[in-house]
Amino acid sequence: TQLLEQSPQFLSIQEGENLTVYCNSSSVFSSLQWYRQEPGEGPVLLVTVVTGGEVKKLKRLTFQFGDARKDSSLHITAAQPGDTGLYLCAGHVTGTASKLTFGTGTRLQVTL
Amino acid sequence: GAVVSQHPSWVICKSGTSVKIECRSLDFQATTMFWYRQFPKQSLMLMATSNEGSKATYEQGVEKDKFLINHASLTLSTLTVTSAHPEDSSFYICSARVTSGPYEQYFGPGTRLTVT
Numbered sequence: 001t002q003l004l005e006q007s008p009q010f011l012s013i014q015e016g017e018n019l020t021v022y023c024n025s026s027s028v029f030s031s032l033q034w035y036r037q038e039p040g041e042g043p044v045l046l047v048t049v050v051t052g053g054e055v056k057k058l059k060r061l062t063f064q065f066g067d068a069r070k071d072s073s074l075h076i077t078a079a080q081p082g083d084t085g086l087y088l089c090a091g092h093v094t095g096t097a098s099k100l101t102f103g104t105g106t107r108l109q110v111t112l
Numbered sequence: 113g114a115v116v117s118q119h120p121s122w123v124i125c126k127s128g129t130s131v132k133i134e135c136r137s138l139d140f141q142a143t144t145m146f147w148y149r150q151f152p153k154q155s156l157m158l159m160a161t162s163n164e165g166s167k168a169t170y171e172q173g174v175e176k177d178k179f180l181i182n183h184a185s186l187t188l189s190t191l192t193v194t195s196a197h198p199e200d201s202s203f204y205i206c207s208a209r210v211t212s213g214p215y216e217q218y219f220g221p222g223t224r225l226t227v228t
Contacts, residue, residue: 045216048216092215102157
């Protein structure tokens with residue numbers, strides 16, 4: 001059973017469109033991170049959210065942590081080809097500080 | 113800051129041989145490092161947690177005698193794939209955890225292992 005489910009699994013959009021990626025769980029997370037990974041490289045940390053209801057912005061990316069700390073979303077405004085990659089949410093289940101549980105991943109392709 | 117390196121970035125070996133992969137935290141000390149495996153177009157799967165100065169903790173289903181982990185210093189952890197087989201071919205990624213804050217992990221660039 002996958003602890004963190006991401007949707008959609010794959011998204012192909014054109015430059016300039018907006019999109020939202022969801023990360024859902026039945027477990028409570030003490031913190032949640034979003035990573036972006038390009039082919040043949042390791043994941044790169046984008047943001048960490050720790051407080052229920054927290055919203056963080058990183059240029060055209062907006063991250064939100066659910067009030068109950070069981071879900072999160074990533075919204076990209078005016079997507080660009082450089083946003084193409086695998087987006088992964090990952091979090092620490094409350095009480096398991098050391099292990100990071102990864103989501104199923106969302107592969108985004110932005111075309112001109 | 114928080115840079116993690118891996119070496120080698122790719123390696124090809126023959127079936128039955130052993131391969132060592134190094135993971136280094138370059139600008140911070142990491143008491144805990146993690147080793148992941150990633151299959152094509154899939155998410156990361158945690159293999160083991162490496163703690164400096166103690167035995168690694170392996171996830172269920174991961175053979176500890178096949179995937180030997182050593183974390184001899186605060187900046188270096190190694191993963192040795194022993195008696196490699198073609199099914200061990202994969203992308204291996206390490207990460208290092210900062211010791212304060214919300215336990216953020218920083219990842220290395222990965223090592224592509226191909227066993228022929």
